[in-house]
Amino acid sequence: MKLFYVFVGGLIFGFGLAFSGAAIPEVVLSFLQLKDFGLLLILAVAILVTMLTYQLVPKLMKKPLSGKEFKTKKSPLNKQTVAGAAIFGVGWGLSGLCPGTVLAGVGMGNYPLLVGIAAMFLGTYVNGLFRK
Amino acid sequence: MLEQFFPTGISQFLLGGLLVGLGISFIFISTGLVAGASTFFTSTWSYVSKLNYFKNPKFLSSRNWRSVLAISLVLGGFLFMFFFNEGKAEVTEVQIWRIALGGFLVGLGTRMADGCPSGHGICGLSSLELPSLVSVLTFLSIAIVVALTVSSMGVLP
Numbered sequence: 655m656k657l658f659y660v661f662v663g664g665l666i667f668g669f670g671l672a673f674s675g676a677a678i679p680e681v682v683l684s685f686l687q688l689k690d691f692g693l694l695l696i697l698a699v700a701i702l703v704t705m706l707t708y709q710l711v712p713k714l715m716k717k718p719l720s721g722k723e724f725k726t727k728k729s730p731l732n733k734q735t736v737a738g739a740a741i742f743g744v745g746w747g748l749s750g751l752c753p754g755t756v757l758a759g760v761g762m763g764n765y766p767l768l769v770g771i772a773a774m775f776l777g778t779y780v781n782g783l784f785r786k
Numbered sequence: 787m788l789e790q791f792f793p794t795g796i797s798q799f800l801l802g803g804l805l806v807g808l809g810i811s812f813i814f815i816s817t818g819l820v821a822g823a824s825t826f827f828t829s830t831w832s833y834v835s836k837l838n839y840f841k842n843p844k845f846l847s848s849r850n851w852r853s854v855l856a857i858s859l860v861l862g863g864f865l866f867m868f869f870f871n872e873g874k875a876e877v878t879e880v881q882i883w884r885i886a887l888g889g890f891l892v893g894l895g896t897r898m899a900d901g902c903p904s905g906h907g908i909c910g911l912s913s914l915e916l917p918s919l920v921s922v923l924t925f926l927s928i929a930i931v932v933a934l935t936v937s938s939m940g941v942l943p
Contacts, residue, residue, distance in 0.1 A: 657854045659816035664855045667809030667821065668862020673870065674802020675794075677863055679880045680943050686933030691791045696803035697907055703807025704814075705912035711815055718818035727820045727909045729900040731917035736924055738898025739906075741891050743925035747932025749888020750880060753896055754823030754904040756889070757856050761863025763875025769882055770889035777893020778827040782839040 655720045668758040670700075677758035679750030679767075686747055745777075809862075810908060819851065820913075822905025823859065824896040826852040879943055884936075899925070 668677075674696045675681035685693035712724045729735060746752055751759075751770045759767045788796070813821045829849035832840040867873060878885070896902040899921050901910055910918025 656817050656819075657851055660813055660819065660821070660851045660854045661858045663809045663811075663813035663816065663821065664858025665809070665862045665865065666805055666812060667855075668859035669866050670802045670805025670807075670809055670862070671859070672802075672863040672866035673805060674799055676802065676806075678876055679878050679885075683880070683933055683937075683943055686929050687937050688930065688934070690793055692794060692796065692799040695792075695796055695799035696806065697903070699800055699803030700807040700810070700908050701911050703804060704810050704908050705914075707807075707811035707814055708909075708912045709914075711811075715815070718814070719816045721816075721818040724814065724818040725820050727822070727901070727905065727913045727915055727918065729906070729910065729915060729917040729921070731920060735899050735917055735921055738895045738900070739921040739924035740895070740928050742895025742899055742902065743928030744932050745888040745891025745893075745895055746925060747929035748936060749884045749892070750933075751885065751888055751892055752823075752904075753827055753892065753902045754859060757823065757859035758863035758866075759876070759878075761860040761865075762867045762871070763864075764878055765875070766878050766880075766882060766885055770885045770892075773886045773889030774827050774893030775831070777890040777895070778897045779831060779835070779837075779893075780890075781894050781897040782828065782831060782835065782837045785839040 659720055667754070668761060671755050671758035672762050677755040677762060678764075679759070682746070682750035682752075682755070686750070806908070810904070813855075817851075819848075820905075820909045821855060822901055822909050823855070824902035824905055826856045827893055828897050829853075830856075881941070884941075895925070 671677040684690040829845040906918040
């Protein structure tokens with residue numbers, strides 16, 4: 655059941671990325687080049703909706719429909735986090751790709767992005783090589 | 787004023803952003819899971835790699851639903867193309883070397899930083915997490931500098 659829920663939610667998530675234009679590298683790049691600020695609107699609306707959900711739903715429901723508990727996003731804050739964010743920033747500014755949008759982008763028939771997906775797997779492998 | 791900052795209009799951004807938020811919210815309400823996308827690119831390695839790092843329980847226990855999420859993101863994009871874009875594929879004009887090099891750095895960087903725009907940007911900020919805010923401000927400002935530099939050298943789009 656859990657996997658079915660993830661699938662349905664992911665369809666909406668992916669459709670939204672495609673519909674908004676976030677899955678198109680040119681749209682991302684035109685924001686990063688400060689020509690069209692649309693990407694900020696996408697992020698702002700998505701964050702507003704998600705924040706309401708994350709903050710309110712665990713107060714209203716004891717547990718999710720399927721599953722034991724509501725998880726939270728917890729990350730450490732250290733040099734590695736900041737260095738990683740900086741490396742990601744260089745890659746994002748160069749290509750306009752990020753992990754979620756590249757998947758929705760391939761679904762839109764943007765086949766050159768398959769190279770981006772392969773390259774991302776290579777990048778995560780290199781990360782795995784020097785992590786414990 | 788609006789035209790200047792949003793030359794292509796705002797409705798697609800608002801509605802698309804709403805759908806993104808609703809999809810992530812749906813996953814949370816139904817399963818309790820935080821649907822960041824970038825971990826998929828690490829957890830999937832655990833199916834084939836013997837490296838210790840990929841044997842971390844957090845990857846082993848989440849790799850199945852993360853793979854389902856990745857497939858559904860692809861299908862979500864496909865549904866849009868099929869029903870709302872007259873089946874017309876969107877083929878990027880960004881040079882392949884930028885896609886390859888950028889993709890590599892995105893894979894490496896997001897996993898070192900423990901998150902990407904959906905993980906830190908949407909899920910992390912929505913959880914009011916300071917590391918996510920630091921991460922978002924870092925990658926956003928650097929990406930803007932890099933994108934402006936690349937385009938000023940005449941490398942377009």
